[in-house]
Amino acid sequence: MRTTKSWWRTSVVVAATIAVALPAATATAHPTKDRAKPVIQDGVTQPVFGYADAIRERVFVTSDVDSDGDGARDIVSMDIIRPKASANGLKAPVIMDASPYYSTVCRGNETECKRDLDGDGLNDQWPLFYDNYFVPRGYAVVLLDMIGTNNSTGCPVTGGRADNISAPTAIDWLNGRRAGTDASGKKVVANWHNGKTGMIGKSYDGTLANAAAASGVKGLSTIVPISAISSWYDYSRSNGLVTRANNYSGSLANTVTNPERRSYCAPVRTQLGVDSDDTTGDYSPFWAERDYVPSAGKVRASVFVVHGINDNNVRADHFSKWWDALAEENVPRKLWLTGTGHIDPFDFRRGEWVRTLHRWFDFWLYGVRNGIMNEPMADVERSPDVWETHRNWPVPGTKTTPVALVPGVDGAAGELALSTPGKGPKGPKASKETLTFQDTPTMSQANAIRHPSEPQANTDNRLVFLSQPLKAPLHISGSPIVKINASVNGEDTSFAGLLVDYGTQPRFSTVGDGIRTLTEEDCWGEQATFGGFGENACYRQAEKTIATSPQELVTKGILDGLNLKSLSVSQPLVPGKKNAVEVPLLAEDYVFAAGNQIGVVLLGSYSGYSSRAKQTRAEITVHFDRSVIELPIVGGRPAAMRAGL
Secondary structure, eight states: OOOOOHHHHHHHHHHHHHHHHSOOOOOOSSOSSOOSSOOEETTEEOOOSOSTTOEEEEEEEEOSOOTTOSSSOOEEEEEEEEOGGGGTTOOEEEEEEEESOTTTTOBTTTTBOOBOSSSSSSOOBOOSSHHHHHGGGTOEEEEEEOTTSTTSOSOOOTTSHHHHHHHHHHHHHHTTSSOEEOTTSOEEOOTTEEEEEEEEEETHHHHHHHHHHHHTOTTEEEEEEESOOSBHHHHHEETTEEOSOTTHHHHHHHHHSOGGGTTTTHHHHHHHHHHHTTTTOOOOHHHHTTBOGGGGGGOOSEEEEEEETTOSSSOTHHHHHHHHHHHHTTOOEEEEEESSSSOOHHHHSHHHHHHHHHHHHIIIIIOOOOSGGGSOSEEEEEETTEEEEESSSSOTTEEEEEEEEEOOSTTOOEEEESSOTTOGGGSOOOOOOEEEEEOOTTOOHHHHHSOTTSOGGGOTTOEEEEOOOOSSOEEEEEOOEEEEEEEESSSOOEEEEEEEEEEEEEEEOOGGGGEEEEEEEEEOSOOEEETTEEEOOEEEEEEEOEEEEEEEEEEEEEEEGGGSSOSSSOOOOOTTOOEEEEEEOOOEEEEEOTTOEEEEEEESSOTTTOTTOOOOOOEEEEEEEEEEEEEEEETHHHHHHHHTO
């Protein structure tokens, strides 16, 4: 484990020196002359540089990979927009959004693509607000086409080396370690760059930022991954189960490939399907290449993670595993957790997001001493638009607290009791009792959590355990684990655990990932006309959507019975043999309200988690000599006792 970060300390010292040297002046959106330095006021850079006269370039850099096997190394294309002053002495840092989507799915809530509208080889439409807002403040903005997409050559490989090397190739050029050219083949150098690059992006874009940081490339100073993947295995798999469509890697590669190149790249997609191994769902070298968490020790950049705790696309384990690995390496970091789903913070907390992001980039890329690293590390959205801050995450004071699953009597729901079985007078003794239910792959997630008190005999495809109504709120922060002993009457099944909050109250809606887009707009930055296109900085506002419901699925997890011992090697179960089963649930930060009940539901395969639920319909027997859920409770056992567990 790395205990110090000498490189970080050095950068902060240098940053402090730079910040002292910067002049203080009144900002103006209409400068009358070029400036060689940004203007700092109130701890942030000011919009003193032009946007309409910004320099635009398209640069091509040769990579070290040949993803399509044509015998030529792939070319990375990037579009750059930077202040005119950067040609006259301004040393500008880079904000980079590397993406596979600029000519297909496109970016943002309003689906903006990159477009060269007048055919001069320069980009005229710049998706998102980064260029409009940050170029006038002295930044260069780079929109990079991932290898195999838009103006870059090669074929996409869905998290493989060609994807991962795209941004580091560009960063090498920015820092003079690699040659670049314009469309005519003329050499182009980034002599305007100050040596620092920050990467940002949502979903696949943020994933490319994670991958670049995990490569350890020099010159990448910070990343801001939003709803980003940290392991492609965890994205299309879940503990041995294939949770997305057959050859999902190939399907996504097809989506991001320019339509006219899809037939050309078909052999690459076919090979992705072979190598990803949908037959077993096991972790393999193919997935290791696409797993960035083990490389957290190589990260030189600071990391500002943003994730939706209810994101059912890129689920919460992507931020939590990456966050924990970065913490082990003492990487400077910050976290926002929203109660929405797969949503950009520009759409769920716009004003505060722009202010915070501005200060983050100013600190890490321009060296402005604005105190952002002295503030609480984690912002958590407790209820719609109600945020709280914490010194770290999981919330300090969180303790893993075992809560026993106690079998019900005569078909009734079981109970939750604050103790590990076998502790004598401190809780229920280890039981020799068993209960059996059937793996039901057609079970929906919604039906699994409904009517928890219904007799088990009428719902023999699950086991339910309920707490008494809570006497006080109970806060969990982290990743719960369900631990049971179980036997199966066959060689294969799945084991699933759901943690549920029962009690009618307003909650984040799951419709539209928790937001809806309004008709009103607001503007963030300068505007101009490029290639006859009015590039504006105005975007439609959004608001949270709220639904009142009698229960909420708090978190969930599933495990393939063939992978109880190893994710890398499938091994059939022995019929009738008792197995130790540990089902990790997705990370969560949640407060159960006083008066509500905590529920735990045990299932086999079910359609709510996986697009390919197993069809074994095995019978699963739970042995109550070890049946607990370990909850990460803020305040630990004393807090649980106050809540009445």
